[in-house]
Amino acid sequence: MIAFLLRRIGQGLLVMVAVGMMAFALFRFVGDPVNQLVGPDASEEDRERIRVEIGLKDPVALQFSRYIWRAAHLDFGFSYQFKQPVTKLIAERLPATMELAFVAVSIALVLGVLLGVYTGLHRDSFLSNVFLTVSLIGISLPTFLIGILLIFLFAVQLKVMPSFGRGQVVDLGFWTTGFLTASGRSALVLPAITLGLFQMTLTMRLVRSEMLEIMRLDFIKFARARGLKNRAIHFGHAFKNTLIPVITVTGLQFGTTIAFAIITETVFQWPGMGNLFLRAVQTVDIPIMACYLMMIGFLFVLINFIVDILYFVVDPRLRHVTKVAL
Amino acid sequence: MSPEIVLDVRGLTVEFPTRNGILTAVDNVSFSIAKGEILGVVGESGAGKSLTGAAIIGLLEPPGRVAKGEIRLKGERIDGLAGEALRRLRGRRVGMVFQDPLTSLNPLYTVGDQLIETISTHRPDLSASAARERALSLLIDVGIPAAKDRLFAYPHQFSGGMRQRVVIALALAAEPELVIADEPTTALDVSVQAQIIALLKRLCAERGTSVMLITHDMGVIAETCDRVAVLYAGRIVEIGPVADVIHRPCHPYTIGLMGAIPALDGEEDRLTQIPGSMPRLSAIPQGCAFHPRCARTSQTCIDERPLLTAAGSGSAACWHIDPALTGAGS
Ligand SMILES: Nc1ncnc2c1ncn2[C@@H]1O[C@H](COP(=O)(O)OP(=O)(O)OP(=O)(O)O)[C@@H](O)[C@H]1O
Numbered sequence: 001m002i003a004f005l006l007r008r009i010g011q012g013l014l015v016m017v018a019v020g021m022m023a024f025a026l027f028r029f030v031g032d033p034v035n036q037l038v039g040p041d042a043s044e045e046d047r048e049r050i051r052v053e054i055g056l057k058d059p060v061a062l063q064f065s066r067y068i069w070r071a072a073h074l075d076f077g078f079s080y081q082f083k084q085p086v087t088k089l090i091a092e093r094l095p096a097t098m099e100l101a102f103v104a105v106s107i108a109l110v111l112g113v114l115l116g117v118y119t120g121l122h123r124d125s126f127l128s129n130v131f132l133t134v135s136l137i138g139i140s141l142p143t144f145l146i147g148i149l150l151i152f153l154f155a156v157q158l159k160v161m162p163s164f165g166r167g168q169v170v171d172l173g174f175w176t177t178g179f180l181t182a183s184g185r186s187a188l189v190l191p192a193i194t195l196g197l198f199q200m201t202l203t204m205r206l207v208r209s210e211m212l213e214i215m216r217l218d219f220i221k222f223a224r225a226r227g228l229k230n231r232a233i234h235f236g237h238a239f240k241n242t243l244i245p246v247i248t249v250t251g252l253q254f255g256t257t258i259a260f261a262i263i264t265e266t267v268f269q270w271p272g273m274g275n276l277f278l279r280a281v282q283t284v285d286i287p288i289m290a291c292y293l294m295m296i297g298f299l300f301v302l303i304n305f306i307v308d309i310l311y312f313v314v315d316p317r318l319r320h321v322t323k324v325a326l
Numbered sequence: 327m328s329p330e331i332v333l334d335v336r337g338l339t340v341e342f343p344t345r346n347g348i349l350t351a352v353d354n355v356s357f358s359i360a361k362g363e364i365l366g367v368v369g370e371s372g373a374g375k376s377l378t379g380a381a382i383i384g385l386l387e388p389p390g391r392v393a394k395g396e397i398r399l400k401g402e403r404i405d406g407l408a409g410e411a412l413r414r415l416r417g418r419r420v421g422m423v424f425q426d427p428l429t430s431l432n433p434l435y436t437v438g439d440q441l442i443e444t445i446s447t448h449r450p451d452l453s454a455s456a457a458r459e460r461a462l463s464l465l466i467d468v469g470i471p472a473a474k475d476r477l478f479a480y481p482h483q484f485s486g487g488m489r490q491r492v493v494i495a496l497a498l499a500a501e502p503e504l505v506i507a508d509e510p511t512t513a514l515d516v517s518v519q520a521q522i523i524a525l526l527k528r529l530c531a532e533r534g535t536s537v538m539l540i541t542h543d544m545g546v547i548a549e550t551c552d553r554v555a556v557l558y559a560g561r562i563v564e565i566g567p568v569a570d571v572i573h574r575p576c577h578p579y580t581i582g583l584m585g586a587i588p589a590l591d592g593e594e595d596r597l598t599q600i601p602g603s604m605p606r607l608s609a610i611p612q613g614c615a616f617h618p619r620c621a622r623t624s625q626t627c628i629d630e631r632p633l634l635t636a637a638g639s640g641s642a643a644c645w646h647i648d649p650a651l652t653g654a655g656s
């Protein structure tokens with residue numbers, strides 16, 4: 001198991017180097033950093049001098065190593081546009097995105113699992129069919145449309161929810177949170193639903209089909225034959241066996257949720273990383289784009305690693321190399 | 327004084343409603359099992375053996391349903407039980423052992439946890455440590471070596487034979503009055519089959535538990551059972567004491583079946599002794615279901631269905647039983 005995890009860490013590092021290459025390539029192939037640093041009227045000599053100064057004349061391998069080395073120390077350079085360290089800019093906006101994604105994924109997981117178990121156990125009930133039909137909408141409507149619909153309904157028509165921003169936030173020094181104020185919490189509701197709906201639908205359908213599959217297996221029949229209570233059979237025996245695929249998909253979805261928070265953040269003018277990234281794209285602010293890319297890459301690697309560990313926690317068959325007793 | 331009847335099945339009929347009409351998979355089956363008795367149930371694949379067992383413990387899967395008949399456990403009706411009442415019957419009063427021990431156990435829980443869960447479900451009065459004690463003594467009873475450590479092992483860490491021992495321990499955990507064992511050794515390595523059957527027999531004898539033993543294996547029946555019921559196309563064609571059914575079968579199907587037991591030296595299965603094969607449920611012949619394959623068929627056989635009547639020391643459902651067998655003894 002240790003060997004397996006070490007191998008996974010190794011693979012993760014390789015992935016990060018590859019992502020780093022792509023981030024680095026952005027600098028080389030998109031725009032000219034010198035243009036961002038000097039005025040349009042700078043002379044060719046000045047430009048040349050700056051190129052040497054910031055290392056653009058060094059061998060590519062050296063430049064790349066330098067970039068990775070700095071990135072490993074969380075130094076992603078200065079934003080062209082804001083003239084501030086990228087790390088600082090991202091750190092300011094990280095809490096907004098993380099809180100949004102966290103709430104979205106929590107809603108999606110809890111509701112998705114409950115509805116999935118319910119529809120899996122009562123496959124032909126009226127309510128199950130209602131859930132399944134509604135969930136089809138969740139899967140097929142694009143995120144921005146759902147966001148706009150929610151804003152129209154709850155913010156414009158009913159006026160019960162704010163339509164943009166994070167509301168009042170509390171600065172904890174290292175983190176700004178919206179959880180501690182009423183306006184912060186209510187500002188989270190609509191964007192979180194918008195962002196979480198797709199994943200909730202996905203989780204629900206996944207749990208449902210896994211439950212249907214597992215409820216037909218022999219050990220469920222045997223659990224019934226032993227006279228176990230329904231609750232024990234449904235949750236202890238059936239649901240627990242759906243966890244492996246649910247963990248896999250949820251893990252990946254959490255990464256995707258953060259990565260694609262861009263759309264939701266735009267619709268709700270959420271002051272998060274997605275918004276920052278979009279602005280960076282518009283102004284060709286390469287350091288921010290590159291950093292964002294590396295961050296998302298790192299997030300996926302991290303999540304994959306956690307998912308791998310969870311496999312071991314859930315499934316004893318993976319924990320021990322099979323020792324068959326006679 | 328006749329021994330106490332534990333299970334009494336009268337006219338049990340199991341049906342599957344389908345688009346093309348109702349399929350009758352178990353048809354008017356009646357038998358009983360006395361306390362401590364082992365009843366063997368044999369028949370070809372699809373004869374309705376498993377469904378009979380499933381009907382008794384209330385595990386028929388819809389759309390399958392008990393359409394007719396009565397099932398009594400110690401005189402108490404148990405067909406038609408549902409919900410909590412059915413749950414209390416299962417495990418506590420009727421235990422079940424399935425064919426494949428590889429798939430009968432939940433892979434994510436230790437053997438000890440599964441035993442303790444079963445014990446505490448039926449004996450909520452037991453403390454956690456008492457339940458653990460019982461789990462341990464059950465594992466010892468079924469012959470798991472180093473049982474104390476094996477409580478913490480997962481199913482995948484056991485061999486097939488050992489897993490089936492665990493399954494038997496689980497089936498007996500709440501001391502049921504009846505155990506239904508549905509081909510408990512079919513999925514096992516030949517070398518351990520006899521051990522498992524012997525274990526089941528010993529444990530049930532010790533506890534006075536009755537057993538319904540479903541199997542294809544006439545050898546197992548001969549060695550293990552007190553009586554045997556032969557099923558054909560959902561019907562009992564013959565039932566009686568094991569020695570008589572095997573050595574002096576009355577029903578033409580049983581006679582053919584016994585002739586078809588592979589010789590002990592096991593050169594070749596001589597299973598082709600009865601021409602043809604068992605009909606499908608959708609095409610069960612009129613009258614005696616066996617008539618297209620029977621050498622003694624008469625018009626009566628085609629027109630009218632024979633019912634179980636006394637024959638030899640048991641009963642058989644056939645119009646043309648050898649008169650020597652129907653007379654007083656033989
Ligand atoms: N859901 C179902 N729908 C229709 N027919 C069914 C269904 N389940 C079982 N049957 C039929 O009922 C008959 C009896 O099945 P059963 O499982 O009791 O046979 P069996 O005697 O246990 O056979 P085997 O030795 O193969 O286990 C079979 O012909 C089978 O096709």
Ligand code: SF4
Pocket residue numbers: 577578579614615616617618620621622623624627632643644645646647
């Ligand atoms: S009733 Fe007739 S067809 Fe059926 S087994 Fe007896 S002799 Fe054969």
Ligand SMILES: [Mg+2]
Pocket residue numbers: 375376377508
């Ligand atoms: Mg069967």
